[in-house]
Amino acid sequence: QSVLTQPPSVSAAPRQKVTISCSGDSFNIGNNYVSWYQQLPGTAPKLLIYDNNKRPSGIPDRFSGSKSGTSATLGITGLQTGDEADYYCGTWDSSLSGWVFGGGTKLTVL
Amino acid sequence: QVQLVESGGGVIQPGRSLRLSCEASGFIFSSYGMHWVRQAPGKGLEWVAIIWFDGSKKYYADSVKGRFTISRDNSKNTLFLLMTRLRAEDTAVYYCARDPGYSSGPFPGNWGQGTLVTVSS
Numbered sequence: 001q002s003v004l005t006q007p008p009s010v011s012a013a014p015r016q017k018v019t020i021s022c023s024g025d026s027f028n029i030g031n032n033y034v035s036w037y038q039q040l041p042g043t044a045p046k047l048l049i050y051d052n053n054k055r056p057s058g059i060p061d062r063f064s065g066s067k068s069g070t071s072a073t074l075g076i077t078g079l080q081t082g083d084e085a086d087y088y089c090g091t092w093d094s095s096l097s098g099w100v101f102g103g104g105t106k107l108t109v110l
Numbered sequence: 111q112v113q114l115v116e117s118g119g120g121v122i123q124p125g126r127s128l129r130l131s132c133e134a135s136g137f138i139f140s141s142y143g144m145h146w147v148r149q150a151p152g153k154g155l156e157w158v159a160i161i162w163f164d165g166s167k168k169y170y171a172d173s174v175k176g177r178f179t180i181s182r183d184n185s186k187n188t189l190f191l192l193m194t195r196l197r198a199e200d201t202a203v204y205y206c207a208r209d210p211g212y213s214s215g216p217f218p219g220n221w222g223q224g225t226l227v228t229v230s231s
Contacts, residue, residue: 002154035217037155044205044221045147045155051214088155092215098169099145099157099216 003028004089004102011108012079020074020105022089028100032092034072036065039086039104048087049074079109112136114206114222121228126196132189132206132222140164140184143209145218146191148202156202159191160209160216174200196229203227 005023012018022034036049047056049065052072064075072089089102118130132144146158159170159180168180179192189206203226207218 033214033217037218039155044223045218046221047217047219050210050217050219051212056219086154090155090157090217092217096172098171099160099218101147101155101157104154 002103003093003096003100004091006087006089006102006105008103009106009108011110013110014079014081016079017075017077018079018107019076020087020089020107022072022074022102024070024072024091024100026070027095028070028091028093029067029072030070031094034065034067034089034091036063036072036074037088037090039088041085045088076107081109083107084109112208112220114208114220116204116206116222116225119204119225119227121230122196123231124197124229127192127194128196128227130191130193130204130206130225130227132191134187134189134208137208139182139187142211143216144180144182144189145207145209145216146178146180146189147205147207147218147221148200149205149224150199150202153202157218158204161189163211193227196227198229201227201229 037045039045052067053065203224210219
């Protein structure tokens with residue numbers, strides 16, 4: 001059971017938009033910054049979003065992040081088949097004194 | 111560019127010990143914190159441990175506390191994970207990741223390709 005809760009799967013058609021939620025509490029998301037990671041099949045995870053809504057260089061602006069209270073959201077617009085992957089949220093947990101990940105969300109582009 | 115190469119994985123019997131290494135290049139290793147993250151076959155990501163840039167602070171996931179030790183040799187640009195009293199549930203791909211060191215707090219940034227550890231008799 002993950003500290004952060006994500007939906008197991010989401011799906012949408014090409015060129016559409018999808019959002020992935022990540023829910024926590026005051027010890028983690030509520031008082032710390034959130035990161036998002038993309039893991040394409042058979043590859044290592046890659047940082048997509050950090051500090052709630054910042055994109056590392058090279059990440060297209062189709063990917064966005066937001067946070068409100070104890071929840072965070074990853075948004076992806078203009079979906080492409082190449083976006084099919086597992087997506088993970090993560091943040092520092094002050095009560096555990098450690099980093100925590102969500103359980104992951106599998107994105108299917110229909 | 112940032113490069114992280116893990117090694118040391120393999121098949122190991124339950125109860126034994128194994129040390130993983132992560133060789134870093136392309137950046138000033140001694141200026142960055144580092145993480146270990148693992149992923150069991152077909153499962154999600156699980157954070158394992160973090161070490162500060164100078165080794166002054168270390169934090170562990172409850173699942174490995176007391177059994178795993180994270181360390182680093184800044185003179186050799188290498189991160190280590192010593193795993194003792196291994197269990198079947200420690201079977202996973204182990205990734206090392208660089209922490210960007212932003213003032214906003216720690217997080218895994220750049221990731222290596224991982225090394226597979228299989229704990230089995």
